[in-house]
Amino acid sequence: MAVNSLFQGRLIAIGGNEDKADELIVLKRVVREIGKTEFKVGVITTASEDPEQRGKDYHRVFTALGASRIDIFNIRERVQANSRKSAQTIADLDLIFFTGGDQLRLTTLMGGTRIFDAIQKHLENGALIAGTSAGAAVFSDTMIYEGKSEDGLFKGSVLSTSGFGFVDKIIFDTHFMSRGRIGRLIQIVTSNPTCIGVGIGEDSGVILKGDGAAEVVGTGQVIIVDGCGIGVSNIMDIKPGEPIAVENVRIHSLVDGYGYNFKKRRFLTPLSLSIQEDL
Amino acid sequence: MAVNSLFQGRLIAIGGNEDKADELIVLKRVVREIGKTEFKVGVITTASEDPEQRGKDYHRVFTALGASRIDIFNIRERVQANSRKSAQTIADLDLIFFTGGDQLRLTTLMGGTRIFDAIQKHLENGALIAGTSAGAAVFSDTMIYEGKSEDGLFKGSVLSTSGFGFVDKIIFDTHFMSRGRIGRLIQIVTSNPTCIGVGIGEDSGVILKGDGAAEVVGTGQVIIVDGCGIGVSNIMDIKPGEPIAVENVRIHSLVDGYGYNFKKRRFLTPLSLSIQEDL
Numbered sequence: 001m002a003v004n005s006l007f008q009g010r011l012i013a014i015g016g017n018e019d020k021a022d023e024l025i026v027l028k029r030v031v032r033e034i035g036k037t038e039f040k041v042g043v044i045t046t047a048s049e050d051p052e053q054r055g056k057d058y059h060r061v062f063t064a065l066g067a068s069r070i071d072i073f074n075i076r077e078r079v080q081a082n083s084r085k086s087a088q089t090i091a092d093l094d095l096i097f098f099t100g101g102d103q104l105r106l107t108t109l110m111g112g113t114r115i116f117d118a119i120q121k122h123l124e125n126g127a128l129i130a131g132t133s134a135g136a137a138v139f140s141d142t143m144i145y146e147g148k149s150e151d152g153l154f155k156g157s158v159l160s161t162s163g164f165g166f167v168d169k170i171i172f173d174t175h176f177m178s179r180g181r182i183g184r185l186i187q188i189v190t191s192n193p194t195c196i197g198v199g200i201g202e203d204s205g206v207i208l209k210g211d212g213a214a215e216v217v218g219t220g221q222v223i224i225v226d227g228c229g230i231g232v233s234n235i236m237d238i239k240p241g242e243p244i245a246v247e248n249v250r251i252h253s254l255v256d257g258y259g260y261n262f263k264k265r266r267f268l269t270p271l272s273l274s275i276q277e278d279l
Numbered sequence: 280m281a282v283n284s285l286f287q288g289r290l291i292a293i294g295g296n297e298d299k300a301d302e303l304i305v306l307k308r309v310v311r312e313i314g315k316t317e318f319k320v321g322v323i324t325t326a327s328e329d330p331e332q333r334g335k336d337y338h339r340v341f342t343a344l345g346a347s348r349i350d351i352f353n354i355r356e357r358v359q360a361n362s363r364k365s366a367q368t369i370a371d372l373d374l375i376f377f378t379g380g381d382q383l384r385l386t387t388l389m390g391g392t393r394i395f396d397a398i399q400k401h402l403e404n405g406a407l408i409a410g411t412s413a414g415a416a417v418f419s420d421t422m423i424y425e426g427k428s429e430d431g432l433f434k435g436s437v438l439s440t441s442g443f444g445f446v447d448k449i450i451f452d453t454h455f456m457s458r459g460r461i462g463r464l465i466q467i468v469t470s471n472p473t474c475i476g477v478g479i480g481e482d483s484g485v486i487l488k489g490d491g492a493a494e495v496v497g498t499g500q501v502i503i504v505d506g507c508g509i510g511v512s513n514i515m516d517i518k519p520g521e522p523i524a525v526e527n528v529r530i531h532s533l534v535d536g537y538g539y540n541f542k543k544r545r546f547l548t549p550l551s552l553s554i555q556e557d558l
Contacts (some may be wrong), residue, residue, distance in 0.1 A: 123393050150457040152280050153500050153532055178429040180459015186532065201522075221432050221522050232548050234534065243534040244478075247546035251530055253432055253465065255513065255522040267526035 007210040008126040011166055015162050015174040015200030016219065025256075026205050029217045030095065031065045033207060039094035040069040046076070046109055047134040054099045064096075073115070081113035090118035095128050098135025100174075104145050104177055106138045107163060116164070123166060124260045132177035136200060140172050141165035144184055145178045152183020156240030160188065166269030167208065169195045170262060176223055177201045182251075185225040190235050190246045193227030196262060206254075210265035215273060216254040224252040224260055224267075282366020286489040287405040290445055294453040294479030294499065295379055295412035299340045304535075305484045308496045309374065310344045312486060319348040320372035325355070325388055326380030326413040333378045341376075345468045352394070352493050360392035369397035374407050375413025379453075383424050385417045386442060395443070400447060412453045415479060419451050422443035423463055434520030439467065446487065448474045449541060455502055456480045461530075464504040469514050472506030475541060485533075491542035494552060495533040503531040503539055504547075 010033060018026040031039070043058045048278035054225050055072040062070050071089065075081045090096070096119055098106065110116045129139075137143055142179040143163025151157035160171075170187050173181050176199035185197030200206060201220030208214040216222045238244070252267045254260060259268035289312060297305040310318070322337045335353040350368065354360045365505050370373070375398055376417035377385065389395045395418050408418075416422055424444025430436035439450075450467050452460050455478035464476030479485060480499030489491040495501045510526040517523070531546045533539060538547035 012378040072495075087437040117471055137297055149459055153456060177432060177459075180456075180461075182459075182461050185528070197504055219522065221524075229529075232546065243498065244532055245534040245537050246532045249530040249532075250508075251465070253523055253525045253528075258524050267511065 004263065006175060007166070009123045009210065010128050011123070011208045012128070012130035012205050013136035013139055013172045013200055013208065014130065014132035014205035015136070015176055015202050015222070017202035017204070018176070019203050020057060024061070024065070026203060026218045027061060027065060027205070029205070033128055034094045036094060037066065038068045038093060039066070039069045041095045041097060042090065042093040043074055043097045043099065044069045044073045044075065044135070045099050046068070046074070047103060047106050048099050049101055054101070058097060058099060060150060075109055075115070078109055078113060080274070081115045084107055087114035087118040090115060090122055093122070093127070095130060096122070098131030098138065100133030100135055103134040103137040103143055103163070104161070106134065107143065107161065109166075121164070129166065136172050136174050138164045139166045140170060140227045141168055142171055142188065142195065144171065144173055144188065147184045149180040150232040152181065152187055153244045155187070155235060155238050155242055155244055158184045158187050171195050171197050173197065173199045175202055177221060180221065181222055181227065185250055186246065187244060189225050189227035189249065190230060190233050190244060193230045195227065196265065197225030199223035199225065208262070213259065213261055215257070219256070222254045224254065226250040226252070226265055228265055238265045267275055286402045286445070288402045288489065289407050290402070290418055291407070291409035291417055292456055292477065292479055292487065293409065293413035293483050293484035294415070294481050294501070295480035296495070297411055297484070298482050299336060303340070303446055305482060305497045306340060306344060307484070308484070313363035313373045316327045316375060317347045318345070318346065319350070319370065319371060320346045320374045320376060321352055321372040322376045322378065323352045323354065323414070324378050325353070326382060326385050327378050328380055337378060338377060347427070347433045354388055354394070357388055357392060360389045362392045363393060364394035366397040369394060369401050372401070372406070374409060375401070377410030377417065379414055379501030382413040382422055382442070383440075384417040385413065386422065386440065390443070399445070400432045408445065415451050415453050417443045419449060420447055421450055421467065421474065423450065423452055423467065426463045427461040428462060431466055432523045433461065434466070434514060434517050434521055434523055437466045444552045450474050450476050452478045453514065454481055456500060461502065461504065465525065465528055466523060468504050468506035468528065469509060469512050469523060472509045473507070475544070476504030478502035478504065487541070492538065492540055494536070494538040496535055498535070500539070501533045503533065505529040505531070505544055507544055517555045
């Protein structure tokens with residue numbers, strides 16, 4: 001089982017480059033998940049190298065989508081993330097949105113702080129948290145932060161560290177098809193087949209509930225990399241830099257309306273997803 | 280079953296960029312497969328845009344590896360490929376080597392010609408045929424010749440046509456990890472799960488016998504994409520350009536010394552490969 005019932009809320013992990021100007025399929029769905037006509041959004045721009053611009057971009061798009069209030073959290077130092085006052089505002093938000101950038105900025109600046117604790121508690125209690133690109137990668141417990149796509153199947157080429165861990169044993173990777181990153185997830189899953197890899201395409205997202213049910217939204221694919229059937233692999237016997245052999249990695253490609261049950265490791269068609277939701 | 284016992288010889292499909300100057304792991308193995316100290320090589324440079332240079336490169340390397348004669352076949356027009364005289368020289372070659380370039384040049388210029396027929400017959404009778412990059416892609420019966428990696432899982436993005444068909448229902452793709460091409464093979468295999476996709480990394484190759492047993496050589500990976508377990512897919516229901524959903528594609532990563540049985544669709548460790556060879 002890759003998901004514990006850790007939270008009452010929902011996570012939406014987006015693969016980056018979601019449409020912000022045209023159809024807004026993914027962001028409209030994010031707003032629909034809030035389930036309110038009046039809603040408050042907190043946008044955390046900490047991952048970004050240009051947080052002012054990124055803050056403006058999302059302020060514009062969430063305004064267009066009907067937000068009644070938008071707070072921008074441009075945390076650049078740990079002392080800000082430890083502000084009691086800021087932390088107290090978190091519980092009041094209907095949506096917390098992490099922008100893209102560098103996931104290591106998020107964990108380094110926010111890990112173990114009051115704001116992080118408030119966000120985690122808010123998720124446990126039923127909040128909606130979304131993130132795109134780095135802002136989605138950080139949801140993982142083991143978080144990939146570096147690794148060239150073409151080297152993904154050479155031991156040690158994928159650098160990972162401890163992520164926010166909103167989910168247990170699920171590894172989110174983003175910009176997935178466009179950057180050919182499947183080798184990175186196969187490497188992680190081979191080294192511990194308990195993990196399930198989730199490779200999210202651009203302008204696509206996966207909506208995950210604490211019970212392990214997930215649904216895909218957007219114009220691209222979400223690739224599931226499941227190692228539960230792995231037989232032989234050489235990864236424990238080879239040195240860093242050597243190529244990885246592995247038998248029987250299971251891959252699913254999910255598109256808008258399809259889903260996945262992370263507890264049962266099961267592919268869900270739109271029909272089976274709707275039935276599951278009824279149960 | 281994806282391989283008929285079509286030939287007595289061996290095929291060596293190389294993923295491109297094989298080392299020609301340093302360790303020569305792949306090309307030394309090609310020469311070892313000939314099994315003779317005196318041997319004649321035919322190099323077919325037809326795929327290349329710079330056939331003279333490519334001919335010189337392989338003349339140099341096969342000379343260094345001990346070839347007693349090297350014929351360069353720089354076929355630029357179908358009339359050359361229909362030359363009775365050239366076709367008669369084929370049966371005398373111990374190794375036929377197809378260089379890289381554009382696989383469509385090979386099929387367009389050589390398909391249905393006397394030289395092609397002679398090569399095919401020579402393979403059936405026990406010859407060794409190797410090819411790199413385009414020169415390996417052409418071995419397929421359904422041959423991929425175009426398709427952006429990042430669009431691999433959008434219907435219709437992968438263009439294929441009839442290849443040389445030295446093997447039945449095996450699709451070779453090359454430069455595989457470096458160009459992130461797995462989506463292309465997943466698309467083909469989803470549209471007909473009888474096919475087995477073989478994604479060959481650079482400086483790596485797969486040695487395939489007519490009985491379906493294959494061994495990997497080189498410094499990278501050979502990825503097998505096996506669709507025999509596919510459950511649901513949407514590919515027959517969506518339009519070109521729409522994203523593909525597919526359940527349960529099986530992936531293996533093979534490295535030097537590992538193998539695969541294309542008849543039994545079975546991953547082979549170095550040990551099981553050696554036992555199989557004894558049988």
